[in-house]
Amino acid sequence: MRVVLFGTDEFAIPSLESLIEHRQQVLMCVTQPDRPQGRGLKRLPSPVKAAAQRLRVPVEEPETLRSFLPRLQRLQPEVGVVVSYGTLIPPALLVLPAHGMLGVHPSLLPKYRGASPIAWALLNAQTTTGVTIFRLDERLDAGEIASQQEVPVAPADTAMTLSARLARLGAQALVATLDAMEQNTASFHPQDERRASYAPKLTKVHGRIDWRADAAAIDRLVRAMVPWPGAYTDWNGASLKVWRAGWQAAVDKPARPGEILSVGPEGVKVAAGNGQLVIHELQLAGRRRLTAQEFLAGHHMKVGEILGDA
DSSP: OEEEEEEOSGGGHHHHHHHHHTTOEEEEEEOOOOEEETTTTEEEOOHHHHHHHHTTOOEEOOSSSGGGHHHHHHHOOSEEEEESOSSOOOHHHHTSSTTOEEEEESSOTTTTBSSOHHHHHHHTTOSEEEEEEEEOOSSTTOSOEEEEEEEEOOTTOOHHHHHHHHHHHHHHHHHHHHHHHHTTOOOOBOOOGGGOOBOOOOOGGGGBOOTTSBHHHHHHHHHHTTTTTOEEEEETTEEEEEEEEEEESOOSSOOOTTBEEEEETTEEEEEOSBSEEEEEEEEETTSOOEEHHHHHHHSOOOTTOBOTTO
């Protein structure tokens, strides 16, 4: 089929690669314009742009999709594919391809519609999640479903590891759906609006650790915030990011939430509202990411100090 892919983040790359591997005719990739990134604010291409250039697929970076409409009309695509693009598709573009626009969404819709379904699945202690292939309409992630694949959430999963698995699974489901559409065997069914929930976009404030919470909930927060925005707390007036941790149900002695209980090669143990978090990797603002043992070799973190605002 003649396909135009709309995508920006890493999550879209397996879908692009699978379209090409399965001999779909990818006419073009549409992605967000280069944005300033990193400490130097250097303008860098999106991951999808870099992948498209590597795969020798034409790339467009329109500032607005409305301005892109004439270009898309000339391409005459049979179907559009939207994967982690980052902007809503205007109604005029939704109906332009002969078979409409398909979305690849990393949740079991109608659960977790919105920008950050993977993080919210982890935050809410979901034991399963999945991917959905659906036909886009004017409502957010609310179109008719073509297929769904369910996967378990592993106890050590971060948003990054879970995203990588779901991206691969979504790519497989996408090409299978396109094959079914070509053979006129695809079927679509409406979502159950009674089961709909929303996964709002993450901001930096979502990563702030509240040490009054259960240690298990803080551990989920740490994993849900990898790689962005990162779970963080305050220590000695500086922002301290927690990259990897574990948790224990019991605390050996009464302690305030956020109180450092012990420091050593096994990690930094911190009291939570219930249980304790064991920090294994951390990073001071402006410094390198370090294991607990590396961090303690260069920083004097003391038992009894209080992390955060608790």
